[in-house]
Each structure stands twice: as structure tokens, then as C-alpha cells.
Amino acid sequence: MATSLNLSDPRVKRTRQLLLQAFTALLEEKQNFHSISVQDIAERATVNRATFYAHFEDKYAMLESWMRDKFHRKLELQLPTPSALQTSTLRVLILTVFDFFARFRQNFKPADRQFEPLFEIAVQQELYDILLTWLKQVSGKVGAGQETVETTSQVISWAIFGPAAQWSRGEQTVSAEEMVQRILIVVTASLSPVITLT
Amino acid sequence: MATSLNLSDPRVKRTRQLLLQAFTALLEEKQNFHSISVQDIAERATVNRATFYAHFEDKYAMLESWMRDKFHRKLELQLPTPSALQTSTLRVLILTVFDFFARFRQNFKPADRQFEPLFEIAVQQELYDILLTWLKQVSGKVGAGQETVETTSQVISWAIFGPAAQWSRGEQTVSAEEMVQRILIVVTASLSPVITLT
DNA sequence: ACAACGATGTTGTTTAGTCAACACTTTCGT
DNA sequence: ACGAAAGTGTTGACTAAACAACATCGTTGT
Numbered sequence: 001m002a003t004s005l006n007l008s009d010p011r012v013k014r015t016r017q018l019l020l021q022a023f024t025a026l027l028e029e030k031q032n033f034h035s036i037s038v039q040d041i042a043e044r045a046t047v048n049r050a051t052f053y054a055h056f057e058d059k060y061a062m063l064e065s066w067m068r069d070k071f072h073r074k075l076e077l078q079l080p081t082p083s084a085l086q087t088s089t090l091r092v093l094i095l096t097v098f099d100f101f102a103r104f105r106q107n108f109k110p111a112d113r114q115f116e117p118l119f120e121i122a123v124q125q126e127l128y129d130i131l132l133t134w135l136k137q138v139s140g141k142v143g144a145g146q147e148t149v150e151t152t153s154q155v156i157s158w159a160i161f162g163p164a165a166q167w168s169r170g171e172q173t174v175s176a177e178e179m180v181q182r183i184l185i186v187v188t189a190s191l192s193p194v195i196t197l198t
Numbered sequence: 199m200a201t202s203l204n205l206s207d208p209r210v211k212r213t214r215q216l217l218l219q220a221f222t223a224l225l226e227e228k229q230n231f232h233s234i235s236v237q238d239i240a241e242r243a244t245v246n247r248a249t250f251y252a253h254f255e256d257k258y259a260m261l262e263s264w265m266r267d268k269f270h271r272k273l274e275l276q277l278p279t280p281s282a283l284q285t286s287t288l289r290v291l292i293l294t295v296f297d298f299f300a301r302f303r304q305n306f307k308p309a310d311r312q313f314e315p316l317f318e319i320a321v322q323q324e325l326y327d328i329l330l331t332w333l334k335q336v337s338g339k340v341g342a343g344q345e346t347v348e349t350t351s352q353v354i355s356w357a358i359f360g361p362a363a364q365w366s367r368g369e370q371t372v373s374a375e376e377m378v379q380r381i382l383i384v385v386t387a388s389l390s391p392v393i394t395l396t
Numbered sequence: 397a398c399a400a401c402g403a404t405g406t407t408g409t410t411t412a413g414t415c416a417a418c419a420c421t422t423t424c425g426t
Numbered sequence: 427a428c429g430a431a432a433g434t435g436t437t438g439a440c441t442a443a444a445c446a447a448c449a450t451c452g453t454t455g456t
Contacts, residue, residue, distance in 0.1 A: 010244050011412055011443065037433060046208055048414050053435065209413060209442055235403060246444045251405065 005054060016055055018045040020066055033063065033115070063115060067122035071100055075130065085134035087188065087197045093130070094160050094183055097123065098176040101168035120165060127157040138195050152194060156187055203252060214253055216243040221264055231261065231313070261313060265320035269298055273328065283332035285395045289382055291328070292358050295321065296374040299366035318363060325355035336393050350392060354385055 005012045022044035026036045038059055042049040056062040078096045083089050104119055135149040160183060167179055188197050203210045220243035224234045236257055240247040254260040276294045281287050302317055329351040337347045358381060365377055386395050 005412075009412070009444070010246070014244060015413080038435090039433070046212060048208070049434090050415075050436080051413055054412075058435080203442075207414070207442070213443075236405090237403070247404090248406080248445075249443055252442075256405085 012055075015045070015047055015051060018047055019052060019055060019062070020069055021045070022047075023062065023066055060115075060118065064118040064122050067119050068126055071123055071126050074100060075126070083130075083134070085138055085191075085195065085197070087184070089134075090187065090197070091180060091184055093127075094164075094180045094187075095176065097127065097160055097164045098167070098180060101164050102176070105168055120161070124157055124161045127161055128153050131156055135194065142194060148194065152191070156190060159183070159187055159190065210253075213243070213245055213249060216245055217250060217253060217260070218264055218267055219243070220245075221260065258313075258316065262316040262320050265317050266324050269321055269324050272298060273324070281328075281332070283336055283389075283393065283395070285382070285386065287332075288385065288395070289378060291325075292362075292378045292381055292385075293374065295325065295358055295362045296365070296378060299362050300374070303366055318359070322355050322359045325359055326351050329354055333392065340392060346392065350389070354388060357381070357385055357388065 007013070019041060022041050023036070026040055026044060027033070030036055036059075038052055039049060041059075041062075042052045045052075052062075056065065075093070075096055078092050079089060100123065131153040132149060135153055139145075139149045163179065163183055167174070167176070191197065205211070217239060220239050221234070224238055224242060225231070228234055234257075236250055237247055239257075239260075240250045243250075250260075254263065273291070273294055276290050277287060298321065330347060333347040333351055337343075361377065361381055365372070365374075389395065
């Protein structure tokens with residue numbers, strides 16, 4: 001029933017991680033998402049099946065979390081820590097999104113097209129979160145309000161995500177790097193009311 | 199207070215494993231046993247400190263379990279599965295004991311000599327267990343009673359363990375292989391009332 | 397010498413995970 | 427087409443793990 005678990009409890013973190021890892025392993029083996037059962041996942045994670053349902057609504061909710069997690073980790077690898085809102089980090093961010101889309105197209109080929117919505121939600125949400133974090137860091141220095149940074153984060157997350165999705169669906173006649181460069185210009189401009197990037 | 203936990207409970211197995219793994223990792227880093235605290239182990243294992251005490255009396259009790267575990271795994275690697283009482287497996291068993299002693303001498307050098315008793319108990323107990331298993335397998339075919347196999351296991355476990363301990367303390371003027379060969383002859387003979395090995 | 401500190405065990409309470417059992421749906425072989 | 431087998435989601439009772447708080451016991455340093 002996925003009744004809220006306390007995310008700060010070490011047991012919860014561990015089990016969650018075990019489940020996601022198990023899922024990753026099974027995906028590599030079985031190839032197609034459909035042939036993986038909740039039983040398989042629970043068993044591989046050395047966790048009771050009922051525990052799975054304490055963490056995730058169902059297999060699809062897990063897939064969404066899994067995608068977010070994958071994307072999140074990829075970002076952590078690419079971005080410096082601590083990361084801040086700069087042209088350079090923004091470029092890396094956008095490029096990572098394009099990379100991630102490309103990989104997704106490879107792994108979740110033609111059949112599993114039904115999962116695109118989950119994938120999209122995962123990436124966009126994650127984008128929103130990191131942009132919000134960045135904007136909050138600088139919102140004090142300029143006089144930007146709470147709503148301003150939230151709206152800005154939302155707009156920009158879609159401004160990055162959307163083109164990447166569209167590009168990955170198409171023929172990729174333009175290189176990812178070129179796309180990134182173009183998007184970066186627009187996004188930077190849209191940020192100008194809040195911050196001027198160098 | 200190490201009040202009996204149910205060993206068949208998956209949670210118990212998991213945390214036990216986590217604790218032992220954490221200990222292994224810390225041993226490789228910190229080198230000396232003394233500088234590793236219970237807090238360190240619990241933290242590394244992502245387990246609460248109180249949970250440690252639910253599993254082990256104290257750090258030393260854990261060291262004993264750890265040694266048994268290491269020896270057990272080494273045996274599992276060396277012996278075929280399923281293993282049975284044969285001259286060949288017996289030779290492997292004895293040789294593994296000698297190897298293990300040699301490694302122990304390397305890692306737990308002069309200072310930590312205080313842990314020898316723990317080490318000895320671990321190895322002897324493990325030896326006893328596997329011998330008992332083997333003997334029970336064949337005790338039905340011959341008319342050997344419960345006490346007979348238990349006593350035989352006990353005697354032989356010491357007959358293997360003792361010489362190996364003594365040899366490892368000495369100058370190793372005789373090779374391990376030669377020692378194994380000599381011990382094997384005696385042990386085989388001592389088994390003759392119960393079983394004739396081929 | 398003794399105060400401050402850090403590690404050790406222990407305890408009571410709360411929460412997460414296990415388990416077996418349940419009704420239900422989906423898949424599949426013959 | 428139908429019965430068996432396998433997967434899904436849920437529940438309530440039981441157990442392990444987390445947590446905070448405590449008293450205790452060395453170490454260290456000044």
C-alpha cells in the first residue's frame with residue numbers, strides 16, 4: 001500500500017537500494033521489463049515481497065523511481081560537488097540530459113515505448129529539483145521570491161527536457177552538442193531577470 | 199546482550215553479513231584490530247550500534263565468528279559440492295587448514311598474538327562440523343552410533359588442527375604438502391573402524 | 397589528580413520487515 | 427475452452443532493527 005515510510009530511517013534506505021539494485025541486475029539479465037516479476041525483484045533483493053509493496057505502489061512506480069535514481073546518479077557523476085548555477089554546469093546539465101535520452105532509446109527500444117511517460121516524468125522532476133536548488137542558492141543575493149524561483153525552475157526544466165525528448169525522437173540531424181549550445185543561449189537569456197551568468 | 203536471534207530470519211542473515219563484511223573492510227584499511235571500534239563497524243555496516251550487540255557479545259566474539267566465516271568460505275571454495283568423505287577431499291581439507299594457518303601468521307603478526315585462542319577455536323570447530331557431516335553421511339551404511347561419529351569427529355579435528363598449529367609456529371622445515379601426506383596416513387588409519395577410504 | 401572526552405554495554409519504546417494466508421487476476425498447456 | 431499454475435496485491439500477528447538515553451569505564455591532557 002506504500003504507506004509513507006520514513007526516508008531517514010537507515011533500514012528504509014537500505015531496502016530501497018537493495019530493491020533498485022536487484023532491478024538493475026534483473027534488467028541486464030532478462031532484457032525485457034515485462035518478464036520481470038515482483039517476486040523476482042524481492043527474491044533477488046533478499047527482501048520479502050510484502051516489503052516491496054511497502055516501498056512501491058507496483059512495478060511501474062518502481063520503474064519510475066529507478067529511472068530517477070539512474071538519472072540522479074549520472075548527474076552526480078558529471079557535475080562537480082558542490083555544484084552551482086554557472087554557464088559551465090548548465091552546459092553539463094543539458095548535455096547529460098541529451099546523453100541520457102540517447103541511452104534510454106537504446107535500452108528501452110521499440111516495444112517498451114509505453115514507459116516513456118514514466119521516463120519523462122523522472123527526468124523532468126529531477127531537472128526541476130536541481131534547478132530549484134541552484135536558484136535558491138542565488139535567490140538571496142538578488143531579491144527573488146519563492147514563487148519566482150519555483151516558476152523559473154519549472155519553466156527551464158521543461159525548456160531543457162522538451163527539446164531533448166523531441167530531438168531523441170527525431171533523426172538527430174543536428175548534433176547533440178549543437179543542440180545544447182542553442183538551448184543554452186535561450187535558457188541563459190530566460191534566466192537574466194534572476195541572474196546574469198558569466 | 200546477544201539474546202538468541204533466529205538465524206533463519208533473512209534480516210538476521212543480512213545484518214550479520216553486513217557486520218562481517220564491514221569488519222573485513224576495516225581490517226584491510228586500519229591494519230590493526232585494536233584501533234577498530236564497535237562504532238566503526240556498526241557505522242560501516244549501516245547498522246545501529248545496539249544492533250551489533252544483538253548479534254555479538256562484543257568485538258572479540260565477533261572476531262571469532264569472522265574467523266570461522268573466513269575459514270568456512272575458504273573450505274567452500276576448495277571442496278567440491280556436495281563433498282563426501284574420501285581420501286581426496288580429506289587431503290584438500292587438511293591442506294586448506296595448513297594454508298589458512300600460514301595466512302593467519304602473515305596477517306595477524308606478532309602483536310595480535312592474543313587472538314590465537316579465538317583463531318584456534320574457530321578452525322577446530324569448523325573442522326569438527328564438516329567432519330561430523332561427512333561421518334553422518336556414511337554412519338548409516340556401517341552400524342556406527344551417534345556417539346561414535348561425534349567422538350571420531352572430535353578426535354580427528356584435533357588430529358588435523360594440532361599439527362597444523364604446531365607446524366605454523368615452528369620453522370616449517372618440512373613442507374606443508376609433506377606434513378599433509380603424513381597426517382593423512384594416520385587419520386585414514388584412525389577412521390578404519392568406521393570406514394575404509396579408497 | 398581530576399576533568400573532559402570517547403568508547404562500551406544496556407534498556408524501553410517505536411518502526412520496518414518477515415511471514416503465512418487470503419481473494420483475485422493472468423497466463424498457459426493440452 | 428478449461429483447469430492448473432503462477433503472479434498480484436493486501437492483511438494481521440510476530441520479530442528484528444533503529445533510536446535515544448543512560449550508567450560505566452578507560453584514556454588523555456594539563
